[in-house]
Amino acid sequence: MSDQKLVASKLHAADVGRTAAVGLRSRKTRAFLSAVGIAIGIAAMVAVLGLSESSKSELLATLDRLGTNLIAVQAGEGIGRGSGELPDTAAPMISRIGPVEQTAAVASVDANVYRTDLMPEDRTNGLSVQAVDITLLDALAGTVADGRWFDEASASFPTVVLGSVAAERLGIDEAGGDVWLGDEWVTVIGILDEFELSPDLDRAALIGFGAAEQYFDSDGVPSTVYVRADPEYTDEVMGVLAATANPINPEEVEVSRPTDALEAREAADDTLTALFLGLGAVALFVGGVGIANVMVISVLERRAEIGLRRAIGATKRHIAVQFLGEALLLSILGGVVGVGLGYLITAIWSSYREWDVLVSQLAVFGGLGAALIIGSLAGLYPAVRASRMSPTEALRTG
Amino acid sequence: MSASRTVLRLEDVVKVYDSTPPVRAVDGISFTVEEGELLGVVGPSGSGKSTLLHVMGTLDRASSGLVEVVGYDVSKLSDRKLSSLRSRHIGFVFQQFHLLSGYTALDNVADGLLYTGLPLDERRFHAAVALDRVGMGHRLDHLATKLSGGERQRVAVARAIIGSPEIVLADEPTGNLDTATGDSVMALLRELVDMGTTVIVITHDREIADGLPRTIAIRDGKIERETVAAGAAI
Numbered sequence: 001m002s003d004q005k006l007v008a009s010k011l012h013a014a015d016v017g018r019t020a021a022v023g024l025r026s027r028k029t030r031a032f033l034s035a036v037g038i039a040i041g042i043a044a045m046v047a048v049l050g051l052s053e054s055s056k057s058e059l060l061a062t063l064d065r066l067g068t069n070l071i072a073v074q075a076g077e078g079i080g081r082g083s084g085e086l087p088d089t090a091a092p093m094i095s096r097i098g099p100v101e102q103t104a105a106v107a108s109v110d111a112n113v114y115r116t117d118l119m120p121e122d123r124t125n126g127l128s129v130q131a132v133d134i135t136l137l138d139a140l141a142g143t144v145a146d147g148r149w150f151d152e153a154s155a156s157f158p159t160v161v162l163g164s165v166a167a168e169r170l171g172i173d174e175a176g177g178d179v180w181l182g183d184e185w186v187t188v189i190g191i192l193d194e195f196e197l198s199p200d201l202d203r204a205a206l207i208g209f210g211a212a213e214q215y216f217d218s219d220g221v222p223s224t225v226y227v228r229a230d231p232e233y234t235d236e237v238m239g240v241l242a243a244t245a246n247p248i249n250p251e252e253v254e255v256s257r258p259t260d261a262l263e264a265r266e267a268a269d270d271t272l273t274a275l276f277l278g279l280g281a282v283a284l285f286v287g288g289v290g291i292a293n294v295m296v297i298s299v300l301e302r303r304a305e306i307g308l309r310r311a312i313g314a315t316k317r318h319i320a321v322q323f324l325g326e327a328l329l330l331s332i333l334g335g336v337v338g339v340g341l342g343y344l345i346t347a348i349w350s351s352y353r354e355w356d357v358l359v360s361q362l363a364v365f366g367g368l369g370a371a372l373i374i375g376s377l378a379g380l381y382p383a384v385r386a387s388r389m390s391p392t393e394a395l396r397t398g
Numbered sequence: 399m400s401a402s403r404t405v406l407r408l409e410d411v412v413k414v415y416d417s418t419p420p421v422r423a424v425d426g427i428s429f430t431v432e433e434g435e436l437l438g439v440v441g442p443s444g445s446g447k448s449t450l451l452h453v454m455g456t457l458d459r460a461s462s463g464l465v466e467v468v469g470y471d472v473s474k475l476s477d478r479k480l481s482s483l484r485s486r487h488i489g490f491v492f493q494q495f496h497l498l499s500g501y502t503a504l505d506n507v508a509d510g511l512l513y514t515g516l517p518l519d520e521r522r523f524h525a526a527v528a529l530d531r532v533g534m535g536h537r538l539d540h541l542a543t544k545l546s547g548g549e550r551q552r553v554a555v556a557r558a559i560i561g562s563p564e565i566v567l568a569d570e571p572t573g574n575l576d577t578a579t580g581d582s583v584m585a586l587l588r589e590l591v592d593m594g595t596t597v598i599v600i601t602h603d604r605e606i607a608d609g610l611p612r613t614i615a616i617r618d619g620k621i622e623r624e625t626v627a628a629g630a631a632i
């Protein structure tokens with residue numbers, strides 16, 4: 001008899017959001033607790049990504065400052081690997097390579113350094129004595145903590161500049177005093193800051209080549225030559241250094257780039273980052289399970305509401321969308337809090353380490369995206385369950 | 399053809415629950431309801447009244463027989479179509495009110511139109527009008543949980559009529575109310591009937607049943623007797 005067309009039930013997206021918001025607001029504590037897991041997981045991931053990015057940018061700044069064009073040419077030591085000394089001709093030959101801008105030789109001196117002449121011979125404190133070119137400080141981008149570095153004159157007199165660790169172990173904190181070096185009192189003219197590129201030299205007392213030959217019987221044969229190359233040709237220079245330094249036995253020469261060690265350390269940090277990311281993912285997963293759990297309980301408790309909504313015209317899909325909406329809202333709330341928290345952790349830690357704070361958009365949107373995905377996965381089962389509930393069954397229990 | 403329109407037609411309707419053992423909660427019931435009628439359904443507990451109401455309200459499907467609501471043979475409609483039918487043509491009132499606790503009276507009533515696609519401000523406007531009609535115009539912003547039982551049932555009635563449905567189905571609407579409050583809710587339903595709405599009321603209350611123009615008594619899922627009050631217009 002009636003030919004009128006039925007107007008389909010519909011539910012606007014804004015109403016889904018409103019309904020979900022009211023649903024959560026009427027159960028605040030539970031909503032808060034179930035969002036905590038997601039928040040922690042996202043915070044961990046954002047913080048880990050942020051910290052690793054901040055430390056990477058710190059590394060880039062450091063590399064920029066130190067320059068990646070420093071090359072260390074070292075004599076191999078051990079059976080079949082060399083005598084521990086480069087040929088006499090190594091340094092002059094290397095400086096003849098076109099793109100080499102600077103060389104600085106280091107030769108070990110057969111002497112020890114002590115605080116006073118009364119110290120027993122064997123109390124060396126693990127310190128060495130090294131003869132160095134006056135170009136060394138510049139080549140290694142080192143800095144002076146106290147006193148001064150060698151000049152042409154002081155390099156041929158019995159004067160010494162102490163590496164940072166050497167100064168500390170000798171108990172000397174300012175330039176001007178004397179130390180007992182070999183069989184002489186030698187004046188400390190300077191104390192250095194740490195070398196970022198050559199920690200070995202921190203544990204050395206440094207003297208000029210002239211002084212080494214004149215007062216300490218050194219033959220001046222270098223064990224290491226530091227080379228600054230034209231940054232454009234660093235790789236090419238590295239390729240020819242071994243044969244240039246020791247044309248007869250190039251295999252006894254070790255050529256390395258000190259900044260590679262810094263990068264390797266960063267690569268090790270990457271493994272740690274991956275581990276923490278994994279832990280964050282686990283927290284996120286547990287958070288998702290928490291939300292699913294809470295939503296399942298919620299569906300059971302709100303049978304009457306489901307029945308009523310079906311009675312006033314909701315389709316199964318509308319019911320599913322409502323519960324999915326609540327799960328999504330929960331996880332987005334958790335995600336937003338988590339991103340904020342992760343940012344805060346990064347900011348605090350970075351300012352403590354004096355890094356620039358760097359949280360990439362990838363971390364932020366990745367975090368929110370992950371929350372969204374977790375939310376929809378967690379909400380799916382309860383939503384489907386709610387929508388499958390028979391309306392009469394649901395109303396009877398109210 | 400009569401001038402009045404048949405809004406509900408049941409022919410040999412059977413509803414069997416597939417439980418163990420199966421229950422024939424509705425067992426071959428036939429009757430028709432015309433537009434603007436007030437029909438009472440009475441019967442002892444477990445006789446199948448609520449089941450019948452659910453079948454008439456398309457919340458549940460009959461196992462066999464014809465159920466025709468405002469001209470639609472509901473067995474031919476999909477689940478989604480039935481939802482549409484309920485959202486526009488049928489209003490429900492329940493013994494337990496079934497108001498949403500986090501919502502105000504106004505939003506509870508406005509939700510009666512939630513699935514019609516009307517925008518929120520229009521839903522709220524109609525809700526205010528409906529609440530006024532049931533004498534609750536002064537309680538729009540009260541949370542549902544803060545209302546008395548009688549007030550809650552008035553809000554529920556407002557929600558049932560907000561979309562001007564042809565049929566209002568009420569399952570023991572006075573069951574949780576004292577006599578005076580129950581009477582005022584019944585008076586409200588009578589007003590709806592006067593405005594042309596068809597109302598079917600399930601009740602336990604003898605006095606209420608006796609005051610209705612037409613009642614159907616059921617027992618064990620079957621019509622036991624039908625009473626038409628003297629002088630009542632059919």
Ligand SMILES: Nc1ncnc2c1ncn2[C@@H]1O[C@H](COP(=O)(O)OP(=O)(O)OP(=O)(O)O)[C@@H](O)[C@H]1O
Nearest residue numbers: 415417421423441442443444445446447448449450
């Ligand atoms: N889902 C179900 N599965 C099995 N049996 C059911 C189901 N729902 C109701 N019944 C049975 O169907 C019969 C009719 O139930 P119904 O709720 O319709 O009775 P009623 O007349 O509304 O009773 P009351 O006055 O107590 O509300 C009862 O025997 C009941 O146990």
Ligand SMILES: [Mg+2]
Nearest residue numbers: 447448449569
């Ligand atoms: Mg009942």
